[in-house]
Amino acid sequence: MNADVFLVGSGQTRFGEWWDKSLPALIEEAVSAAITDAGITALDIDAIVIGNMIGQQISGQGQLGAMTSALLPHRPPALRVEAACASGSVAVHTACALLESKRAETVLVVGAEKMTDAENTAIASALMGAGDSERDAPAGLTFPGIFGLIASRYMHDYGLTREELSLVSSRHHEHAKANPYAQFRSSVSPESVSSSAPVADPLRLLDCSPISDGAAAIILSRTRKSPLRLAASQLATDALSLAERPTITSFAATRDAFCRACEEAEIDRKEIAHLELHDCFSIAALINLEDMQFADPGQGIGIYRDGLQEMSVNLSGGLKGCGHPVGATGVKQIRDLAKQLKASKQRFGAAHNFGGAGATCCVHILEHACEP
Amino acid sequence: MNADVFLVGSGQTRFGEWWDKSLPALIEEAVSAAITDAGITALDIDAIVIGNMIGQQISGQGQLGAMTSALLPHRPPALRVEAACASGSVAVHTACALLESKRAETVLVVGAEKMTDAENTAIASALMGAGDSERDAPAGLTFPGIFGLIASRYMHDYGLTREELSLVSSRHHEHAKANPYAQFRSSVSPESVSSSAPVADPLRLLDCSPISDGAAAIILSRTRKSPLRLAASQLATDALSLAERPTITSFAATRDAFCRACEEAEIDRKEIAHLELHDCFSIAALINLEDMQFADPGQGIGIYRDGLQEMSVNLSGGLKGCGHPVGATGVKQIRDLAKQLKASKQRFGAAHNFGGAGATCCVHILEHACEP
Numbered sequence: 001m002n003a004d005v006f007l008v009g010s011g012q013t014r015f016g017e018w019w020d021k022s023l024p025a026l027i028e029e030a031v032s033a034a035i036t037d038a039g040i041t042a043l044d045i046d047a048i049v050i051g052n053m054i055g056q057q058i059s060g061q062g063q064l065g066a067m068t069s070a071l072l073p074h075r076p077p078a079l080r081v082e083a084a085c086a087s088g089s090v091a092v093h094t095a096c097a098l099l100e101s102k103r104a105e106t107v108l109v110v111g112a113e114k115m116t117d118a119e120n121t122a123i124a125s126a127l128m129g130a131g132d133s134e135r136d137a138p139a140g141l142t143f144p145g146i147f148g149l150i151a152s153r154y155m156h157d158y159g160l161t162r163e164e165l166s167l168v169s170s171r172h173h174e175h176a177k178a179n180p181y182a183q184f185r186s187s188v189s190p191e192s193v194s195s196s197a198p199v200a201d202p203l204r205l206l207d208c209s210p211i212s213d214g215a216a217a218i219i220l221s222r223t224r225k226s227p228l229r230l231a232a233s234q235l236a237t238d239a240l241s242l243a244e245r246p247t248i249t250s251f252a253a254t255r256d257a258f259c260r261a262c263e264e265a266e267i268d269r270k271e272i273a274h275l276e277l278h279d280c281f282s283i284a285a286l287i288n289l290e291d292m293q294f295a296d297p298g299q300g301i302g303i304y305r306d307g308l309q310e311m312s313v314n315l316s317g318g319l320k321g322c323g324h325p326v327g328a329t330g331v332k333q334i335r336d337l338a339k340q341l342k343a344s345k346q347r348f349g350a351a352h353n354f355g356g357a358g359a360t361c362c363v364h365i366l367e368h369a370c371e372p
Numbered sequence: 373m374n375a376d377v378f379l380v381g382s383g384q385t386r387f388g389e390w391w392d393k394s395l396p397a398l399i400e401e402a403v404s405a406a407i408t409d410a411g412i413t414a415l416d417i418d419a420i421v422i423g424n425m426i427g428q429q430i431s432g433q434g435q436l437g438a439m440t441s442a443l444l445p446h447r448p449p450a451l452r453v454e455a456a457c458a459s460g461s462v463a464v465h466t467a468c469a470l471l472e473s474k475r476a477e478t479v480l481v482v483g484a485e486k487m488t489d490a491e492n493t494a495i496a497s498a499l500m501g502a503g504d505s506e507r508d509a510p511a512g513l514t515f516p517g518i519f520g521l522i523a524s525r526y527m528h529d530y531g532l533t534r535e536e537l538s539l540v541s542s543r544h545h546e547h548a549k550a551n552p553y554a555q556f557r558s559s560v561s562p563e564s565v566s567s568s569a570p571v572a573d574p575l576r577l578l579d580c581s582p583i584s585d586g587a588a589a590i591i592l593s594r595t596r597k598s599p600l601r602l603a604a605s606q607l608a609t610d611a612l613s614l615a616e617r618p619t620i621t622s623f624a625a626t627r628d629a630f631c632r633a634c635e636e637a638e639i640d641r642k643e644i645a646h647l648e649l650h651d652c653f654s655i656a657a658l659i660n661l662e663d664m665q666f667a668d669p670g671q672g673i674g675i676y677r678d679g680l681q682e683m684s685v686n687l688s689g690g691l692k693g694c695g696h697p698v699g700a701t702g703v704k705q706i707r708d709l710a711k712q713l714k715a716s717k718q719r720f721g722a723a724h725n726f727g728g729a730g731a732t733c734c735v736h737i738l739e740h741a742c743e744p
Contacts, residue, residue, distance in 0.1 A: 002474045024506065055501075056454075057429050060509060062501035063456040066625075066731035069609040070616070077607035079462045079732070080454045082428075084435040090451045094466060101472030102374045129427075129434030134396065137432060235449035237441040244442070253438075359438035360451075 001264065002100040007228040007366065008221045009038025010335035015214035015323030016183045023052075023059040023114035026215040028071055030328075031110060034217035040106070040224070042071075047104035048078035051091030051111040052327040054126040058118045068110055076108075084130030084355030085280060087111065088216070088330025089362035095220050096233040105223045111331030112215035123211055127326070130356030132241035144208055146242060146357050147281035148200030154249045154283055155202060158298030162202055166193035167304040168282035169206050169320050176317025179336075183212055183323030193282075207282040212323030216332035228338050231265035231348070232365040234258075240359045251358035254291040258352065261363040265348070269293060272311055272365070273346030276333040278354045279318040288352060289313070315340055329353060334364055341368035373636065374472040379600040379738065380593045381410025382707035387586035387695030388555045395424075395431040395486035398587040400443055402700075403482060406589035410596075412478070414443075417591070419476035420450035423463030423483040424699040426498040430490045440482055448480075456502030456727030457652060459483065460588070460702025461734035467592050468605040477595045483703030484587035495583055499698070502728030504613035516580055518614060518729050519653035520572030526621045526655055527574060530670030534574055538565035539676040540654035541578050541692050548689025551708075555584055555695030565654075579654040584695030588704035600710050603637035603720070604737040606630075612731045623730035626663040630724060633735040637720070641665060644683055644737070645718030648705040650726045651690040660724060661685070687712055701725060706736055713740035 011033020013026050021029070027050070035042055048068050056062040065078030083090040088111030095107040115123055124142045131137055131146065141149075154160060170190045176182035193206040220230070236256035242248050262269055269292065277292075279285035286300030294311070295303055303313060316322055316336035319329060330353035337349035347368055354361040383405020385398050393401070399422070407414055420440050428434040437450030455462040460483030467479040487495055496514045503509055503518065513521075526532060542562045548554035560578060568577040592602070608628035614620050634641055641664065649664075651657035658672030666683070667675055675685060688694055688708035691701060702725035709721035719740055726733040 022506065053434060054428070056426070056498070059505060060497075060501055061505040062425060062454060063612060063727050063731055065455055065462075066609040066727065067504075067612050070611045070731075075609045075611075078609050079466065079607065081466075082434060082452045082454055083437055090437075094451065094453075094469070097466070097469040097473040097475050099473075100475065101469040103469050103472065125432075126428070129432055132439075133431060133433040134394065235451065237438040237447050237450050239442045239447075240435060240439050355435050355438065359435055359442075 001230055001232065003222055005096055005099050005230045006221050006224060006226040007338055008219050008224045008226045009034050010218040010338060011037050012181055012216035012332055012335060013214050014181045015212045015325055017116045018213040021213065023055055023061055023112060024067060026114060026213060027068055027110055027112045030215035030217040031071055031108065034219050038219045043074055044106050045072060045108045046076050047098050047107045048076055049091040049095045049107060049109050050080045051087030051330060052080055052113060053082055053084055053087050054113065057126045059114050083360040085326040086330055086353050086355035086360040086362050087327040089351065089353035089364060090235065090360065092331060092334060092364060093233045093235050093362050096230060099220060099222050106219065106221040108217060108219055109331055110215060110217045111328035113325035113327040114213050115211045115325060116213050135241040135243055144200040144203060147283055148203045150248050151202050151283040157249055160301055162194055163190065164301045165282055166190035167301065168285050169193045171304050172279060172314050172318040172320040175315050176321025179317050179322060182317040182321050183210060184321050203281060209280050209319035209324035212325040214323060214325035214328045216328045216335055218331055218334055227369040229367050230364060231367040232261040234261040234264060235362045238359050240356065242357065249287060251287060251291050253358050253361035254288050254352065254354060257361040257363040258292045261365050265365040267348055270310065272348050272350045273344060274312045274315060274337055274340040274349035276314055276316060276336055277352040279314060279320050280324060330362065334366060337366045341366065345370050373602055373604065375594055377468055377471050377602045378593050378596060378598040379710055380591050380596045380598045381406050382590040382710060383409050384553055384588035384704055384707060385586050386553045387584045387697055389488045390585040393585065395427050395433055395484060396439060398486060398585060399440055399482055399484045402587035402589040403443055403480065406591050410591045415446055416478050417444060417480045418448050419470050419479045420448055421463040421467045421479060421481050422452045423459030423702060424452055424485060425454055425456055425459050426485065429498045431486050455732040457698040458702055458725050458727035458732040458734050459699040461723065461725035461736060462607060462732065464703060464706060464736060465605045465607050465734050468602060471592060471594050478591065478593040480589060480591055481703055482587060482589045483700035485697035485699040486585050487583045487697060488585050507613040507615055516572040516575060519655055520575045522620050523574050523655040529621055532673055534566055535562065536673045537654055538562035539673065540657050541565045543676050544651060544686050544690040544692040547687050548693025551689050551694060554689040554693050555582060556693050575653060581652050581691035581696035584697040586695060586697035586700045588700045588707055590703055590706055599741040601739050602736060603739040604633040606633040606636060607734045610731050612728065614729065621659060623659060623663050625730050625733035626660050626724065626726060629733040629735040630664045633737050637737040639720055642682065644720050644722045645716060646684045646687060646709055646712040646721035648686055648688060648708055649724040651686060651692050652696060702734065706738060709738045713738065717742050
C-alpha cells in the first residue's frame, strides 16, 4: 500500500431473498449500518465507490454512484465499478487508489446486487455477461456449465470423487450456521450435496452458490485510525474465454493477484489466519486453494477432508453459505475478515474474490494490530 | 493533480454505425491506434480502465476490463467503470487516481459503446438506466422526454425561441465537417433543425445526439513526458431524479465539477481556449455553458448567436456532430482537446462530460506546454 488505509467501519444487509427490498433500499440499509458502525457522520465521507454487476439489466438502474451519493446530504463524488462477481473487491481496490492518491480521506465502498426479482433465465443470461460473449456464450455455456466443464476436467486429471467434492459445500454451510447475515444457516450433509439435483454434470445444486439479494458497505480512511488496516490490494486478469487458457484447472489471475498481494503485504502465506475465498462453485474453492499454494495441484480437497490447523477457510460460510449477491460479495468478505481477526486476535486475513471463471481476481490482505 | 499526469497518445474509431464491428472489435481498433500514436509498446501499459455503459445489456459483454486486458500480451490489471454517459470521463478520473496513487506508471483508458445492434426501444430502455428507476422511469420518461421537459421549462423561464435553439445543433454540425472521425460531416441549417421530426416537444430529431458505435482510447503516464498534461480531474454528482432537484434548468454537478476543476488547475475560466461540452441534447449545451458561467442564466444562446471570440465550443462537432457512443465520448473529448491545443498553440482546454441529466459530471482540464 502506498498509504495507510484503515478499515473504520462496516455494515451489511443479511443476504437472502428480499422480495420487499429494492436495490436502492438494500444499498441504503448497508450504508447506514456502516456509517453507524464507524461512528462517523455521513459528512465525513468524501468519495464513494460502488461495485455492482447486473443492476442495469435486472433493476433498470445504472449510474449507481450518483444514486448512492444522493443518500448522503453533501453528495460526494461517486462512481460505479464492474468486474462481474469481482465488482465488490474491485470497488475496494479503486477506493484504495483514491485514498493513496490523496483525492480522498475517507471513502465509502458499497457492494450490492438485487437478483431475485427476475426469472432464472434472465439471471443466468445476465451473469453470462461475465463470460466471453463471442466464444463461450454462443456455445450455449452458462456459468454452471463452465464450472461443470472445469469440474469434469479436474476429476479426470486428479481423480477427485463426487463424494469428496461434496465435503466443500457441506463445510461452508456448517460455518454459515454461526453467521447471522448468512442466507443459509442449517447443516447440509455431504450426502445431501451428492444427491441434490443435477445442474451441470458433475455439479449438483448444492455445489452452486445461490442467487441472492444483498448489500455490504465498508468505510476506509487515511486519517481515521483503527486497529485494522489494508496491507495489500492487488488486481489481476486472465482471458475471458476458457478456450484461450492453457489449462482450465488452474486460475492464473488467482495466482497472480494472491502472489502479488503477499509481496505487497510482505508476508508469507502461512501468516494468514483467516481466508475468505471465492467458492461460487465447490470446485472453484479447491482450485483457488491450490493456486494460492495452500495445497498442491489436485490436493485441495485435503484441506476439507483433514482440516487445516493454522488457517480458517470461509469461516463466514463463503459464497455457498452466505449467499452471493455478486457485487456485494467482495465487500462483505473484508467485513467478515475484520470480524474474524478481532475475535481470534490474529494478525492477517486475506479476501479472494473473482469474476466469472476467474478472468478478474482481486485479493486484499487485512492486518489487525493485535494487543501485545 | 497530485502528480504530473501526461497525455502521451490517443486513438479512436470513427464514430458511426458500424454494422460489421462488434464491441470488442471497436475497442481493439481504438487501443491499437492509441498505442501506435504514443510510440510505446503494449508492454509499457501497466493498468487499464475502460468506461462503458450498456455493453452488458446490448452486447451481452460485461467484465470489459478483463476483455480489454486480454488484447495485450501481458494482461495488465484492468477494470470497468460506469457512470452512464459520463463513463468515459470517469474512467479517466479513475486512471488519474491510479497514477497519482503510484499504483501505475502508464494507464490505458478506453471508452467504448456499441449501440446500433439493437432496436431503438431496447436502446431507449437501456439508456433510461441512467435515470431514476423508481421515480422517473415509471412515469414513462425517456431521456428525450427528460430533456424535453427541461427545454420546455427553460423556454418558459427565459423566453428562448425554437428558432434560437436550432442554432446550437447547426453550429455543432458545422464544426463536425472538419473532423474526419465525426459521424456526421455535412451542414445542417437552423431551419432544418426546427423542421425536423418532433421527438419530445419542444425537442426535434436534430436537437438530439445520435445513437452511435465507437471507441476512443488515451494513454496517460506519470513517467513518460509529453507537452500535454492533465491540470485537473474533478467528479461531482447530483440527484438522479428531476423531482429531487430545486431546479431543472441548471445542473448542480456541472457547476460543482467545473468550479472545482478550475480551482485544481489554478486557472480562471477565461484562460480556457477550447471547451468540449456535453451536448447530448441542444438545450444541455446552453445550460452547461451557463452553469460554467460562460453566460448568465438564460443567456447561453448568445454564445451561439453572437459567437465567442476567446474560446471555441465543441470544435470537434460535439456529441451532436461526432455521434455519442456513450462510454466513448468522455475519452474522445480529451483526445479532441489535445488536437485542438496543438493546432492552436493555446494553453488550456476543458472537457465536460455528464451522465444522464447531469447526475454525474466529470470535468478535465488539459494543459499544453506551448512553445515559448
